Amino acid sequence: MSHAFDGADSHVAPVRGGATGPLAHFAQWVILTSGWRRVLIAFLAGAVGALAMPPFGALPALILSLSIAIWLIDGAATGRSKIRGAILASAVIGWAWGFGYLTAGLWWLGSAFLVEADEFLWALPLGVIGLPAVLALFYAAGFALARLLWSRGPARIAAFAFGLSACEWLRGHLFTGFPWNTLGMALGQNLWLMQSASVIGLYGLTLLAILIASAPATLATGETVRGRYGPSLAACLAVAALALFGSARLPAAPTATVAGVRLRLVQPNLNQDAKFRPENRADIIDWYISLSDRAAAPNRTGIADVTHVIWPESAFPFLIQRDPTSLARIAAAFPAGRQLITGAARAEEPLPNERPRFFNSILTISAGPKLGDIYDKVHLVPFGEYLPGPLDAVLRAVGLRQFVSIPGGFTSGARSGQRLLDVKGLPPVAATICYEAIFPGEILPGRVSGGPPPVPGLILNLTNDAWFGDTPGPRQHFAQARLRAVEEGLPLVRDANTGISAVVDPYGRITASLPVGVEGILDADLPVRLPGRTLYAGFGDLPFAAMLAGIGLVALIARRRIA
Template sequence: MSYAFDGAGSPQAPLRGSATGPLAHLAQWIMLTAGWRRLLVAAAAGAVGALAMPPFGALPALVVSLSIAVWLIDGAATGRRGNRGAVLACAVIGWAWGFGYLTAGLWWLGSAFLVEADEFLWALPLGVIGLPAVLALFYAAGFALARLLWSPGLSRIAALAIGLSACEWLRGHLFTGFPWNTLGMALGQNLWLMQSASAIGLYGLTLLAVLIGAAPATLATGETARGRYGPALVACAGLAVMTFIGASRLPTIPTATVPGVRLRLVQPNLNQDAKFRPENRADIIDWYIGLSDRAAAPDRSGIADVTHLIWPESAFPFLIQRDPESLARIAAAFPAGRQLITGAARAEEPLPNERPRFFNSILTISSGPKLGDIYDKVHLVPFGEYLPGPLDAALRAVGLRQFVSIPGGFTPGSRSGQRLLDVTGLPPVVATICYEAIFPGEILPGHAPDGPAPVPGLILNLTNDAWFGDTPGPRQHFAQARLRAVEEGLPLVRDANTGISAVVDPYGRITASLPVGVEGILDADLPVRLPGRTVYAVLRDLPFAGMLAGLGLIALLVRRRIA
């Protein structure tokens, strides 16, 4: 049985002729829960929603999760408490929902605390529980905003979509941003559905994902047959339209490749253990060279078959730039004309009275050895690669440090100087390291110091996900990087220490890959970029902002009419 709602959207008397049956009774029970039971239901609903994220991709789980969210907001307050009390109650519900969603989706972060357990095990609860607890505040704000726009009927679905997509955008931008497992990834991991990202980006997908996922809530609360079934049917139709558009956008033939380019991605599958230490540099170099020179097939001869060799982030536990012997050994192993692109830490000579500055970088090395262009990571991982400014001195005073053992932590590259990497034989390369590839709209340089930036030809993502083992983490990371290819209309070349390494064409199609936990090499041609720029590459989040504003106007007009 479902309830009528007052002008503030609070449940009042049961409606005659409204939905009946087990689903309606479940919705009624959820609406009437209170206290710790309400928070437990919200957290459980959020946790179920995490099953819609990679690698599971269970879209129905998001429908269950968001439908329960609608019913919880429906019953968040009675008329006696007024709208202010309802907004506060919804903020608490939103925090519990977000905490469940993030804890279930990010539990694998705990693996990083076990790599050096003697030093970091004590902090494991901070990563597994503390981080979701803090990030859940964004969902508290999203649910509160939804309640402010809440009205009976279909418009409350729009209100939830506005609140959650706005809070996801904020989560991806404020305090350095952390757009991991943004709700839009429920659609952004499917090859057909992800094509819409070429126009509206990840946050546009998020808005649609909430609208589609929350619409079936009316099956249990609609006052009429039209009110019950209409929203769910519209959601199914919307999903079908997205599928049709995506399938139509995909070409029926493989993407053409760049002439004269043959890539070899090396996935060493090196653990972050005692063997990966500076004193073992000779063995590590031998390992990389030996793996790089493997024959990919009985009729192939190794490095001589490729033009560009790619090694992952943090390939060496020492400063390769300051090790002429190691550089010479690497250069001697390559035939003339071959290029090595590798992740490596590098240091700049300090000025007087300054400490050395260390960078997480991508280096290009050719025979000679000759160092070519360099990219320094701009968007560093808080607590992983550096300690945030306000906490730095205090934490170091008690003997704490970031995960990566670099004195003082890494220094970010200049954001204003971020540019394309110049690699001989390749089109201009958009360089990203590790989780830089999860930030939509931020990976391309806006301009070059001496004029417009050259037209990029590919996204290169070097990463080291060994910290997280064989968990959903590396798979989620790859799925998000893959979506950047569709948004930007550029192929993605991704080399990961422990996987997933892959080459992806500008439509998001995987042309070659190595799974998690496998040692090996991956030879592949480089797909060409799309001939023009995607809508998202030109307008960025403007389409999302327009969608958000349009829904907001509708929600406000409906609420005003009812009031």
């Protein structure tokens, strides 16, 4: 077997060394596989890694997944392959690993294609297979970058963490970004471990998660006792340090609440079916009002018992602000001084020679009826809410449209520059709609539009996850939104059509919630924000950049020493 690592490129971990036993034999078998077997192993390893994501949270699955990835990259360098061939082989492995990881983690996207199956069923493979196949190119680049910095022994863990963390950051930012199930969520769903996000954010957790989960790979390939056990010991100490920091940061007492604020979150559990049509607007409005006015306890009187009622994203299949009858029904149900915050599509009158512009918005409505402040969604979902510019005319010419049936799709609210919502009786609201809440660093307006730092008092997330049914999707969505509360030091108020609706304090503790698939109301006080700003709120991804540079330097030095 030793001939496999002789020759042109010696910067690899040896197959043979001090490690013995079943694990070492398994690692050698993985390292020495070739052809389609290597691709299949990479795919299956990636799929296993998805079990570390919410709602499963199986960190050992990620340890197995990334350890196999390390051994596969080890095997990409053989005496018969020059460095370019080794990098290409690593890229193929990375693509297969990423394809498996994303397919297993995002299969539930297929549910959205079944809502209007007569129109979108044909495209189901594009969402379930095509999207993971394209996004897997980021992992191909990450594995290739790691192989470029590869070295003998434990230092190759640093090279792997550098390449994979960099590709995860790029996946979250390039081409509008899609940071769903970023690897840091393996740590970001545990209450103690997630507290470090207040300092290093999701991508800092991602770098640590990769280092921790891939360290046990050396147990099967280390040449010395130190090289074999050292990385795993360091990983255990890192987990312990994260847990100690988290336990020290979490206060024993519940978070104080904002005086004079009582929220009612309405979870209607409305399916996206034939009943949710404009012609049924009266029944839909009556249903929302009836549910909102439902007494939460025998001694309560309904809407009069709370200060703010919240309805989810896209609450109506029509333009509510252009429907005086529906607005009047709402106004009649809301006593003076009570505020309704609701998701709704809205339209602006077009300028001459322009088409009408539609927005996915949050509206505030009070008795009168009186329309208050508005927030228009900035970060739209490609193909879900709009067709990307270069493809728009081509796709529409062949009869295709985005999932949301809005003529021409939604328009981004970025033009207005508004990121905070002014709601009477509440501190300034950092508004997000749907998957806007999964983007680290985009919650606060100062990060996007410049100017003085904002001072919001809460994150509001309105969403409609009915498209995805009772699958891991809504649970993954909630877990990622919850981590934003820790990063920013702000409470999260999340109202979802079919769940999960919840109130989360600025430490990520859930103070009240409704599960997926349940109709109901949730009454809760509003937790106060943390005093000052978290380090992440102040510096964003700069700590992650410093960590990434440091780990990259370690890998580069180790590579140059062997060279």
